Amino acid sequence: MQPIMSVEELDRFFDAEFPQMRQAGGMTLVEIGPGFARMCLPYHPANLRPGGTISGPAMFALADVGLYAAILAHIGPVGLAVTTSLNINFLLKPDPQDLLADCTILKLGKRLAVGEVRIYGRQDGHLVSHATGTYSIPPLAKS
Amino acid sequence: MQPIMSVEELDRFFDAEFPQMRQAGGMTLVEIGPGFARMCLPYHPANLRPGGTISGPAMFALADVGLYAAILAHIGPVGLAVTTSLNINFLLKPDPQDLLADCTILKLGKRLAVGEVRIYGRQDGHLVSHATGTYSIPPLAKS
Amino acid sequence: MQPIMSVEELDRFFDAEFPQMRQAGGMTLVEIGPGFARMCLPYHPANLRPGGTISGPAMFALADVGLYAAILAHIGPVGLAVTTSLNINFLLKPDPQDLLADCTILKLGKRLAVGEVRIYGRQDGHLVSHATGTYSIPPLAKS
Amino acid sequence: MQPIMSVEELDRFFDAEFPQMRQAGGMTLVEIGPGFARMCLPYHPANLRPGGTISGPAMFALADVGLYAAILAHIGPVGLAVTTSLNINFLLKPDPQDLLADCTILKLGKRLAVGEVRIYGRQDGHLVSHATGTYSIPPLAKS
Numbered sequence: 001m002q003p004i005m006s007v008e009e010l011d012r013f014f015d016a017e018f019p020q021m022r023q024a025g026g027m028t029l030v031e032i033g034p035g036f037a038r039m040c041l042p043y044h045p046a047n048l049r050p051g052g053t054i055s056g057p058a059m060f061a062l063a064d065v066g067l068y069a070a071i072l073a074h075i076g077p078v079g080l081a082v083t084t085s086l087n088i089n090f091l092l093k094p095d096p097q098d099l100l101a102d103c104t105i106l107k108l109g110k111r112l113a114v115g116e117v118r119i120y121g122r123q124d125g126h127l128v129s130h131a132t133g134t135y136s137i138p139p140l141a142k143s
Numbered sequence: 144m145q146p147i148m149s150v151e152e153l154d155r156f157f158d159a160e161f162p163q164m165r166q167a168g169g170m171t172l173v174e175i176g177p178g179f180a181r182m183c184l185p186y187h188p189a190n191l192r193p194g195g196t197i198s199g200p201a202m203f204a205l206a207d208v209g210l211y212a213a214i215l216a217h218i219g220p221v222g223l224a225v226t227t228s229l230n231i232n233f234l235l236k237p238d239p240q241d242l243l244a245d246c247t248i249l250k251l252g253k254r255l256a257v258g259e260v261r262i263y264g265r266q267d268g269h270l271v272s273h274a275t276g277t278y279s280i281p282p283l284a285k286s
Numbered sequence: 287m288q289p290i291m292s293v294e295e296l297d298r299f300f301d302a303e304f305p306q307m308r309q310a311g312g313m314t315l316v317e318i319g320p321g322f323a324r325m326c327l328p329y330h331p332a333n334l335r336p337g338g339t340i341s342g343p344a345m346f347a348l349a350d351v352g353l354y355a356a357i358l359a360h361i362g363p364v365g366l367a368v369t370t371s372l373n374i375n376f377l378l379k380p381d382p383q384d385l386l387a388d389c390t391i392l393k394l395g396k397r398l399a400v401g402e403v404r405i406y407g408r409q410d411g412h413l414v415s416h417a418t419g420t421y422s423i424p425p426l427a428k429s
Numbered sequence: 430m431q432p433i434m435s436v437e438e439l440d441r442f443f444d445a446e447f448p449q450m451r452q453a454g455g456m457t458l459v460e461i462g463p464g465f466a467r468m469c470l471p472y473h474p475a476n477l478r479p480g481g482t483i484s485g486p487a488m489f490a491l492a493d494v495g496l497y498a499a500i501l502a503h504i505g506p507v508g509l510a511v512t513t514s515l516n517i518n519f520l521l522k523p524d525p526q527d528l529l530a531d532c533t534i535l536k537l538g539k540r541l542a543v544g545e546v547r548i549y550g551r552q553d554g555h556l557v558s559h560a561t562g563t564y565s566i567p568p569l570a571k572s
Contacts, residue, residue: 056207056226061200083199084398085420087230087373087516089543089561091536106559107520111397112370112422114518116545116559130535130545132518132561134371134420136398227541228563230373230516232400232418234393249416250377254540255513255565257375259402259416273392273402275375275418277514277563279541342493342512347486369485373516 001035001108003073010069013077018065027065032073035105039066040122043098054094054128063088063117063131066103071113071135074105080138084112088131098122111137144178144251146216153212156220161208170208175216178248182209183265186241197237197271206231206260206274209246214256214278217248223281227255231274241265254280287321287394289359296355299363304351313351318359321391325352326408329384340380340414349374349403349417352389357399357421360391366424370398374417384408397423430464430537432502439498442506447494456494461502464534468495469551472527483523483557492517492546492560495532500542500564503534509567513541517560527551540566 005013007029014029031038041054041062064083071081100122107114117131148156150172157172174181184197184205207226214224243265250257260274291299293315300315317324327340327348350369357367386408393400403417434442436458443458460467470483470491493512500510529551536543546560 056229057200057204060203060207060229064199064203082236083233085230085232085371086199086203087228087561089228089535089563090226091543093225106518106556114520114559127535130543130561132516132559134518228514228543230418232392232420234400249375249413257377257416270392273400273418275373275416277375342515343486343490346489346493346515350485350489368522369519371516371518372485372489373514375514376512379511 001074001105003032003034004076005032005073007032009077010073013072014069027062029069030100032069035070035074035108037066037070037073037103039069039101039103041099041101043096054096054099056088056090059090059099059119059129060086060088060131062099062101062119063103063129064133066101066117067115067133067135070103070105070115071108071137074108075137078138082136084134084136086131086133088129090129092126092128094121094126094128095124097124099128109137113137144217144248146175146177147219148175148216150175152220153216156215157212170205172212173243175212178213178217178251180209180213180216180246182212182244182246184242184244186239197239197242199231199233202233202242202262202272203229203231203274205242205244205262206246206272207276209244209260210258210276211278213246213248213258214251214280217251218280221281225279227277227279229274229276231272233272235269235271237264237269237271238267240267242271252280256280287360287391289318289320290362291318291359293318295363296359299358300355313348315355316386318355321356321360323352323356323359323389325355325387325389327385327387329382340382340385342374342376345376345385345405345415346372346374346417348385348387348405349389349415350419352387352403353401353419353421356389356391356401357394357423360394361423364424368422370420370422372417372419374415376415378412378414380407380412380414381410383410385414395423399423430503430534432461432463433505434461434502436461438506439502442501443498456491458498459529461498464499464503464537466495466499466502466532468498468530468532470528470530472525483525483528485517485519488519488528488548488558489515489517489560491528491530491548492532492558493562495530495546496544496562497564499532499534499544500537500566503537504566507567511565513563513565515560515562517558519558521555521557523550523555523557524553526553528557538566542566
């Protein structure tokens with residue numbers, strides 16, 4: 001499994017297609033590798049919930065966009081690939097800090113891709129949530 | 144299963160504890176009933192993704208906050224109840240419109256609550272996503 | 287959504303393709319309707335776990351086969367439709383009794399079908415588990 | 430995270446509490462380590478489905494029992510720990526062969542444990558399914 005898009009190419013794609021990612025609470029793509037992407041959610045007050053912890057929806061978005069980036073990196077800039085399901089387990093309330101999401105592709109089929117995400121604190125390294133997601137790949141992708 | 148908080152009481156709780164819900168893309172609680180809550184995600188450009196459809200994270204947040212409201216309505220304003228897991232299936236790309244989330248409690252135990260959410264378009268009534276979530280209830284709740 | 291196979295036709299299909307369903311602990315198809323199937327897991331000691339309750343894997347199998355029957359009833363006897371994911375929440379330890387699974391199709395697309403299952407006791411009616419499953423439909427089905 | 434039970438102690442526990450595991454299609458515990466258990470599902474015709482592949486419910490049971498073993502190895506022989514939810518993704522139809530399940534604990538809390546399972550062929554090493562599960566730990570455990 002070899003990526004065919006670089007971090008810079010994916011950044012340009014996300015800038016054009018998902019400009020809201022660059023707003024407050026926006027994520028940045030840190031690294032692309034074989035079957036892999038690392039995404040960062042910078043610490044920002046808008047992503048907090050009571051108790052000062054980072055909100056579930058912010059972590060869901062991090063996992064979803066991170067897996068999406070991992071898949072696009074391997075199939076090319078297909079705007080119409082869509083999430084069909086995502087399961088997330090919240091393990092620990094993260095302390096206020098940047099979160100990193102390590103996204104690994106488990107399956108890259110013709111019609112479906114499945115991946116796994118581990119989200120952990122950039123400072124303390126604690127695993128705070130774990131997700132698995134499934135993405136539908138449109139028929140013309142990978143051609 | 145009878146609710147012990149009204150829509151107005153929950154609104155005050157969310158205003159105090161989750162002010163970010165009232166921002167752009169913010170949700171409103173429409174109805175509370177036995178084992179039930181209905182939440183609305185008003186149509187807003189910030190929640191869109193490529194193709195003009197409503198983003199997955201926006202629907203995740205709607206399901207999560209809706210189930211949270213349904214549970215709090217039955218156990219009281221416990222800020223420390225937390226989502227432990229959420230599984231969401233995206234069924235259909237919604238046309239641009241308000242989305243409603245019908246949230247039903249499947250189990251309300253001493254330590255865990257489980258619920259189901261159906262998200263559908265306010266105008267066309269089409270089911271666009273379905274979620275199930277689990278919430279941990281802190282030991283002092285329900286006393 | 288109208289079924290195109292009857293209970294009897296599905297029974298013959300399962301007898302030919304899944305003979306192990308008829309063994310101890312085997313399930314029976316009770317009813318087919320629009321977007322719907324009801325499956326029964328008869329009470330049998332082989333499905334028990336410590337405490338006399340019915341095992342999780344037995345309920346998983348009930349949900350999976352029930353949804354599979356619901357989908358086949360609407361697309362025809364396609365032996366190669368496969369489960370791509372299944373999420374199950376165990377809500378209550380069932381008392382020893384037959385279990386019924388009400389299986390509802392949430393989406394019947396060309397490539398993916400998604401459904402929901404409620405499993406409850408035939409005698410006491412208590413909801414004991416809830417599942418959602420996704421099935422991949424092979425390209426030649428529905429023709 | 431250090432295990433407090435050996436493979437032999439867990440085997441005795443399973444023999445006493447889950448004798449059905451030893452029947453046809455039964456699983457064997459291969460290894461216990463820090464935060465980890467490896468379970469084996471021997472190849473057996475009773476676990477097959479159409480096309481000669483291993484059935485989903487057999488893989489569900491493997492993941493569930495494997496995670497259960499991993500957790501018990503760390504908290505002691507608590508018969509009443511129960512699965513609260515399990516999510517499984519089926520990635521590839523396995524060729525007929527023994528399956529191994531590598532079960533890793535992601536969180537071991539006072540009330541909930543969460544773990545992840547990778548199931549792969551013993552001969553070809555291909556990843557065939559991936560699961561995450563949540564287990565409720567009774568109040569008296571870990572004392």
